Amino acid sequence: xxFATKQIHAGQHPEETTGAVITPIFQTSTYSNEKLxxxxxxxxxxxxxxxxxxxxxxxxxxxxxxYGFCFSSGMAAVQTVINLFKPGDHIICTNNVYGGTxxxxxxxxxxxxxxxxYIDTSDNNALKNAVKENTKFIYVETPTNPMLNITDLKFxxxxxxxxxxxxxxxNTFMSPYFQNPLDFGVDIxxxxxxxxxxxxxxVIGGCLVTSDEKIAERIKFLQNSIGSVPSPxxxxxxxxxxxxxxxxxxxxxENAVNICKALSKNKQIEKLxxxxxxxxxxxxxxxxxxxxxxxxISLDVGSxxxxxxxCNALKIxxxxxxxxxxxxxxxxxxxxxxxxxPVDLRNEFxxxxxxxxxxxxxxxxxxxxxxxxxxxxxxx
Ligand SMILES: *Cc1c(COP(=O)(O)O)cnc(C)c1O
Numbered sequence: 488x489x490f491a492t493k494q495i496h497a498g499q500h501p502e503e504t505t506g507a508v509i510t511p512i513f514q515t516s517t518y519s520n521e522k523l524x525x526x527x528x529x530x531x532x533x534x535x536x537x538x539x540x541x542x543x544x545x546x547x548x549x550x551x552x553x554y555g556f557c558f559s560s561g562m563a564a565v566q567t568v569i570n571l572f573k574p575g576d577h578i579i580c581t582n583n584v585y586g587g588t589x590x591x592x593x594x595x596x597x598x599x600x601x602x603x604x605y606i607d608t609s610d611n612n613a614l615k616n617a618v619k620e621n622t623k624f625i626y627v628e629t630p631t632n633p634m635l636n637i638t639d640l641k642f643x644x645x646x647x648x649x650x651x652x653x654x655x656x657x658n659t660f661m662s663p664y665f666q667n668p669l670d671f672g673v674d675i676x677x678x679x680x681x682x683x684x685x686x687x688x689x690v691i692g693g694c695l696v697t698s699d700e701k702i703a704e705r706i707k708f709l710q711n712s713i714g715s716v717p718s719p720x721x722x723x724x725x726x727x728x729x730x731x732x733x734x735x736x737x738x739x740x741e742n743a744v745n746i747c748k749a750l751s752k753n754k755q756i757e758k759l760x761x762x763x764x765x766x767x768x769x770x771x772x773x774x775x776x777x778x779x780x781x782x783x784i785s786l787d788v789g790s791x792x793x794x795x796x797x798c799n800a801l802k803i804x805x806x807x808x809x810x811x812x813x814x815x816x817x818x819x820x821x822x823x824x825x826x827x828x829p830v831d832l833r834n835e836f837x838x839x840x841x842x843x844x845x846x847x848x849x850x851x852x853x854x855x856x857x858x859x860x861x862x863x864x865x866x867x
Pocket of ligand 1: 560561562563585587588628632657659660678679680681682691692693
């Protein structure tokens with residue numbers, strides 16, 4: 488089955504009593520036993536919920552995986568995946584990883600005796616050289632935020648398999664429509680469903696997908712033990728959203744490509760970052776492992792003052808954290824999402840004070856281009 492068919496049908500069955508086409512919101516915390524000890528496979532709402540199960544099956548299918556698990560946030564999914572490991576384990580992580588992940592690893596999990604190395608995973612040699620005797624896990628984000636660096640998925644999967652290391656890719660930026668890390672041999676895929684998968688900026692959620700039975704069994708155990716599960720209503724909202732994921736991603740991608748075309752001719756932009764640009768240092772790698780380039784563009788307007796003025800002058804692009812919704816957003820990472828990243832580390836990634844990140848929505852392209860054009864003209 489092709490993606491646009493799976494997004495609508497995978498994990499979905501007409502409801503048994505009425506034939507309702509849409510999976511209902513099973514807003515219940517518990518289930519009645521017909522006789523003592525005789526359940527219909529449902530015992531307690533944290534452990535299992537039919538609305539959640541439908542979403543989990545849907546997301547697993549979209550990532551070409553066997554098992555899906557949903558969580559109350561992307562961070563709850565990150566917490567659950569790191570709980571697969573133990574004190575003394577060494578973990579390799581992309582240096583320019585999502586700030587919340589870095590905070591969880593450094594300010595919470597380090598206190599539990601885990602050892603973390605932050606590596607430029609887009610550099611195969613650096614990744615390989617970071618592996619130690621006790622390395623048990625490699626956690627990669629590709630493309631990264633906001634620099635849009637790409638890690639080689641095939642290399643990651645082969646290295647992990649060779650060294651018996653579990654690999655996980657945070658695939659939030661690409662969504663399952665443009666990139667499927669499991670197809671390359673990666674063990675686990677993670678999403679903040681808050682972003683493209685839900686896409687309507689009205690739910691916080693996360694998921695993990697794997698095809699490895701042992702890993703799946705342990706994640707299921709952790710999901711129930713830790714208990715950071717999403718509400719049935721949130722699952723229903725995300726399930727409604729996945730039905731249009733292909734169409735939304737195509738529209739995000741098309742708008743972003745068109746905006747890049749216009750911006751690459753503009754002399755006010757000092758640097759433009761987008762994996763779909765032939766000038767992106769990893770354009771060929773991006774093309775080989777992604778079927779599209781997504782809706783995130785970063786641009787450097789040259790100074791802090793210009794970046795602030797540019798954000799303030801935009802009218803359709805709203806100044807907000809987050810990304811992946813149908814509406815266009817703009818963010819100044821240094822003052823917003825990446826405020827807590829030390830200056831040295833920021834400079835190492837090339838994250839300058841003049842850098843602005845656009846999450847390109849699916850509005851009409853003419854309006855978006857005019858909005859950006861007006862904002863740039865106002866800078867002089
Ligand atoms: C937002 C985000 C997360 C965290 O997800 P929440 O749903 O906000 O908890 C993790 N990784 C990436 C890449 C993100 O963009």
